[in-house]
Amino acid sequence: MQIGLIGLQNSGKTTLFNTLARTTIDESISHSIGNRTVVKIPDTRLDNLSKIFNPKKQVNATLEVVDIPGLQLSDEGRIKISSDFLTKVKNSDALIHVVRQFENDTVPHPHEEINPIKDIEFLETEFLFSDMAMIENRIEKINKELLKTKNQQLERELPLFKKLQEHIETEKPIRDMKLDENERKVLAGYQLLTLKPLVVGINFDENSKEKVDGLIKAIETRFSKNNFHIIPFFAKFEYELSQLPADEAEIFMSDFGIVESALDRILRIIYELLGLQSFFTVGEDETRAWTIKKKFTAQDAAGVIHTDFFDRFIRAETVHYEDFIKYGSFAKCKEFGAWRLEGKEYIVKDGDILTIRHN
Ligand SMILES: Nc1nc2c(ncn2[C@@H]2O[C@H](COP(=O)(O)OP(=O)(O)OP(=O)(O)O)[C@@H](O)[C@H]2O)c(=O)[nH]1
Ligand SMILES: [Mg+2]
Incomplete structure (x- = not known):
């Protein structure tokens, strides 16, 4: 399972990625190659089983995280969506949209304004436009092909794309739609940005901690119909914590009032969103969590x-x-x-x- 980190430039994706990569996984599995890393899903149940079985090794369930370069703005202020971006998104099972809240005058914001609500709306709209265009193109192409030759597969695809079109014209993301297993299989071959399960992560700086609750509430109200999860985190602060020895980090975390790291929260929610769960195998050699679908x-x-x-x-x-x-x-x-x-x-x-x- 692969998770893609997306967002505007300088929103803190790589900082979050580095935090996730710091907390990786047993060294025997290769990880953190370039912009990819395999992260382990924290699971206290597995830790407890290891205490009982005292195995040679413990293997947690994992997810792969990919840091995708930030989306640039064109001269017209629209997002430039490259084919490389589309491919990376297509290969991701879920997306984390990293949105900037942190203030830092030395780090430019593409919109020259710190405004998380505006950024979320902007990306959602751009993604909807991209999908609308893709769907329209596909319908046109299918119709053209069907005029030339009979093709059962395309005949089956056409009503599906028409259904998508009808939905997306109401300006709602495709992830809202009820699609069956077969339809999802067909769509997996296309680069639909609003199809993926989405977590919106708001990247706060540690000085604006008291703003978190208010802003999260405002976002939840504003986007109550958009069907994504919202998680606040402190990318830079948590990255700095991840550099410390675990016991020291814990003291800082509790002083600061974070009970669970961003990593843990994000991974748990993603796991849930993707309909995943774990079963265990145990023994003297290894205790292990395996990922399965519900x-x-x-x-x-x-x-x-x-x-x-x-x-x-x-x-x-x-x-x-x-x-x-x-x-x-x-x-x-x-x-x-x-x-x-x-x-x-x-x-x-x-x-x-x-x-x-x-x-
Ligand atoms: N003060 C502060 N600075 C941050 C925070 N998060 C990120 N930064 C800084 O902002 C700059 C950009 O952060 P990155 O994590 O590289 O952003 P990005 O989203 O990966 O950027 P692109 O890949 O260019 O789109 C870096 O200099 C970070 O140190 C934060 O929470 N607080
Ligand atoms: Mg980056």
Whole structure:
């Protein structure tokens, strides 16, 4: 799963990216290559399991984050959307729009004004225009092709794009639409900017902490129909914290009144937005969190561990994390009926500990 950081120039994307990259992942997995990094999803449940099993290694669930260069303005004050930008967005499963609130006279703002509401609106509108144009082009092209030859695939695509057009002409993003699995598959091939799940991250400076609640409320009211999540954070401050030893950083954080880092909050919300959840595998060698979609069956989950496990699946020994913590061991879980053998149709729950039996 890939998350793209987008926004106007100088909004703090790279600062946020560097903070995320600092808090990465076990060194055995390569990461932070150029503008990409693999970040681990913090999970106290997994930490607790590691305390019990004391494994050689712990492997958290991960997401890949991509820092995308800032959008420049043209002479007419419109956004220049490059094909490189479109490709990066197309490959992202969700977007974080980093919006500047921080004041810093030495860092120019493309609009020469610090105004988060205006910036959000501006980008939303530009993205809507880009999508409208793309959809219109596609419809025109399909119609032209269909005049020349019969093509079943295009005949199926046409009503979908007409549906998108009707929706987007009401100036609402495509991510608002109810689309089925098949339709999403078709659209994955196109560069629709308003299709992606969106988190709007407001980058505050540490001196304007008392403005946070008021501004977030104002944004929520203003954009209540736009269907995105809003998260405040302090990119530079949190970056500086990430340079400190963990215990010192914690003291600064609690003095400042941050209970959870931006990273943790953003990742948790993204995980949720993408309909993701985790199951665990445990043992002396490793404790590990695996990422699955909601509604995945035990057989699907087995396939995430190893493709072979999907075909050779027999049963999944299943204990929920909460039960395991309550009873303390698999033996005790068995004794109290919290240990189950599930078949391939079983819908895995967030926090299940699975041992896959296979042949
Ligand atoms: N004072 C202050 N400066 C910040 C903050 N966040 C970022 N900056 C500074 O603003 C400048 C731009 O930040 P970047 O993180 O590079 O911004 P960006 O969005 O990656 O910029 P582009 O990639 O050019 O679009 C840097 O000099 C940062 O140090 C902040 O919260 N407070
Ligand atoms: Mg940058």
